[in-house]
Amino acid sequence: MARISNTALGQIPTGVWTLGFVSLLMDVSSEMIHSLLPMFMVTTLGISVAAVGLLEGLAESTALIVKVFSGVLSDYLGKRKGLAVLGYALGALSKPLFALSSSFGVVATARLLDRFGKGIRGAPRDALVADITPNHLRGAAFGLRQALDTVGAFVGPLAGVGLMLLWANDFRAVFWVATLPGWLAVALLFFGLHEPRRQHREPRSNPISRGNIRRLPLAYWWVVGLGAVFTLARFSEAFLVLRAQQDGIPTALVPLVMVAMNIIYAGSAYPFGKLSDGMSRRTLLGAGIVVLLAADLVLASSTGWMALFVGVALWGVHMGMTQGLLAAMVADTAPQDLRGTAYGVFNLASGLAMLIASTLAGVLWQVWGAPSTFYAGALFCVLSLMALSWKPAGSS
Numbered sequence: 001m002a003r004i005s006n007t008a009l010g011q012i013p014t015g016v017w018t019l020g021f022v023s024l025l026m027d028v029s030s031e032m033i034h035s036l037l038p039m040f041m042v043t044t045l046g047i048s049v050a051a052v053g054l055l056e057g058l059a060e061s062t063a064l065i066v067k068v069f070s071g072v073l074s075d076y077l078g079k080r081k082g083l084a085v086l087g088y089a090l091g092a093l094s095k096p097l098f099a100l101s102s103s104f105g106v107v108a109t110a111r112l113l114d115r116f117g118k119g120i121r122g123a124p125r126d127a128l129v130a131d132i133t134p135n136h137l138r139g140a141a142f143g144l145r146q147a148l149d150t151v152g153a154f155v156g157p158l159a160g161v162g163l164m165l166l167w168a169n170d171f172r173a174v175f176w177v178a179t180l181p182g183w184l185a186v187a188l189l190f191f192g193l194h195e196p197r198r199q200h201r202e203p204r205s206n207p208i209s210r211g212n213i214r215r216l217p218l219a220y221w222w223v224v225g226l227g228a229v230f231t232l233a234r235f236s237e238a239f240l241v242l243r244a245q246q247d248g249i250p251t252a253l254v255p256l257v258m259v260a261m262n263i264i265y266a267g268s269a270y271p272f273g274k275l276s277d278g279m280s281r282r283t284l285l286g287a288g289i290v291v292l293l294a295a296d297l298v299l300a301s302s303t304g305w306m307a308l309f310v311g312v313a314l315w316g317v318h319m320g321m322t323q324g325l326l327a328a329m330v331a332d333t334a335p336q337d338l339r340g341t342a343y344g345v346f347n348l349a350s351g352l353a354m355l356i357a358s359t360l361a362g363v364l365w366q367v368w369g370a371p372s373t374f375y376a377g378a379l380f381c382v383l384s385l386m387a388l389s390w391k392p393a394g395s396s
Contacts, residue, residue, distance in 0.1 A: 009140070009270070015132045016141045018192045019125060020148030022185045026091055027152025028159065029182035030114065033098050033175055035157040036164065037111075040098075040171040047104050055108055059115040064351040066119025071127065071344025075207040075337060080124035080131070081195040087121025088189055090114070092182035099175035123343035130331035130339050132196055136277055138331055142324035143273015147266045150319075154262035207341040220333040220342060224349050226285075226387050227326050231353035233380035234292055234319075235361040237261065239373060240312055243299055246370055247308050260309070261316040268320025276325050281332070286388050288321030293381035300374035 041047040070087070074080040090113055097110035126142075133141040156178075163174045237258060244257045276284050295314035298307055327343075334342035357380075364372040 009144070009274075012137055012141050012144055013132050013134075015193050016129055016145060017148075018188060019129060020145040022088065022189045022193075023125075023145060023149035024152040024155075025181040025185035025188065026088055027149055028156040029095060029178045029180070029185065030091065031153055031156025032160040032163075032178040032181075033095065035160050036171055036174060037098070037107075041104075041107060044171055045101065045104065045107065047107075051104060055104075055111055058108075059111045060351070060355065062112055063115040063119040063122075064348050066116055067122050067347045067351070068341075068344035070120045071123030071340035071342070071347075072207045074124040074127060074340035078337075079195065080128045080340060081189070081193060083124040084121045084128065085186065085190050087117045087119070087124070088182075088186045090117030090120065092179065092186050093117075095175065095179040095182050099172045099179070122347055123340050126327055126330075126343045127339040128193075128195065129327075131336070135332075139276030139281065139325065139328045140270065140274040142327045142331075143270040143276075143320075144324075146273070146324040146327075147269035147320075150262050150266035150269060154259045154266070158259060207338055212338060212341075215335055216338060216342060217333060220330070222390075223326070223329045223333055224346050226384065227346060228349045228353040229380065229387055230285075230289065230322070230326075230384045231350045232357045232360075233289070233296075233377050233384055234315075235357040235373070235377060236354065237315070239358075239361055239365070239370075240299075240315060242365070243311075243370055243374075244308055247303050247305065249305060249308070257308070257312055261312050261319075264313055264316030265319040268317050269324050272321045273324045273328070276328060281325055281329050282388060285322060285325055285329075286385060288318050288325070289381050289384050289388070291321060292318040293378050293385075296374040296378040296381065300371040300378070 038052055041052050070083055074083050077083075094110045094114035094117065097106060097113070101107040101110060129141055129145055130138065160174055160178075163177060164170070167173050240257055240261065249257070272284065272288075291314055295311050295318060298314065299311035302308075302311070326346075330342050330346050331339060360376065361373045364376055
């Protein structure tokens with residue numbers, strides 16, 4: 001397998017770099033649109049905020065459901081690249097529809113198509129990373145892919161804001177520009193990645209049959225459960241934006257909160273991923289949970305821009321410490337021929353937990369105020385640390 005250099009970073013397979021830059025390009029494309037889409041829907045199309053909320057809920061639910069089936073299908077076929085290409089292509093196809101939207105129906109079709117594509121590509125892509133990476137580099141590989149993905153998450157909104165300023169708030173022109181990196185992502189994946197052949201492949205069987213489900217060890221289900229409980233502790237980053245607004249940050253500067261968080265996230269993901277290859281992933285995950293606990297306590301008990309920056313910085317560090325790490329732990333505990341299914345189930349459980357966590361966070365904020373939301377997150381951090389104290393056989 002091709003290598004880039006003799007350094008630790010260079011030992012990561014070329015295919016992982018390819019998948020990382022594919023994620024970066026698609027995130028630039030998506031975030032250029034998504035950072036502006038709510039304003040476009042309300043101000044340009046005249047859609048109600050309630051309808052925007054309903055659409056977002058349907059979109060995220062669609063992605064969650066599709067993730068499971070795409071992972072299962074990639075295991076059944078023994079091929080992952082084709083599904084990943086299809087998922088990214090659907091995402092790219094959705095982008096021109098946003099620019100052409102003149103009604104709720106068109107923008108809803110574009111948003112659901114985009115999330116359908118995200119659901120298709122997620123589990124096969126993560127399984128591909130695990131398939132092409134040696135075990136001793138797995139944490140670094142997932143950290144690198146996550147870091148490149150997160151670069152796109154802050155470059156996209158920055159590009160969107162810059163173009164809006166340049167073109168006098170012309171939403172549609174920005175949306176057209178956003179189609180370009182989306183199609184570049186599809187081309188890079190199609191031409192730049194060669195999927196490894198499976199060796200000693202077993203005859204096809206249903207990945208979600210009772211026999212195959214029993215092959216997923218207790219250590220894997222522990223990772224799924226732990227990931228879900230931990231996700232309850234880290235509700236949507238939208239509440240960081242709301243906290244910034246509440247703390248008196250000028251409206252024009254509020255989006256920079258997410259930019260700052262994602263820069264820290266991107267900068268820390270690879271170093272912590274590499275670190276996890278030389279130590280217990282469980283120990284490092286515990287440290288990441290403690291960092292999130294600290295972020296919640298700072299954001300709950302302090303006000304002002306300095307406290308906000310500290311809390312947001314800690315939040316970004318915890319993301320860098322934990323997100324690639326959890327993906328590596330799934331690969332560590334799931335059989336190779338069931339990795340797609342394993343990632344699908346893990347993503348579904350974590351996604352449902354995120355919906356519950358964000359709903360609960362919103363209710364607490366509305367009824368008892370912002371501090372209650374972050375104190376509740378801290379409580380779930382404590383529960384996550386308690387779950388870490390039980391270590392099933394085979395967990396790392």
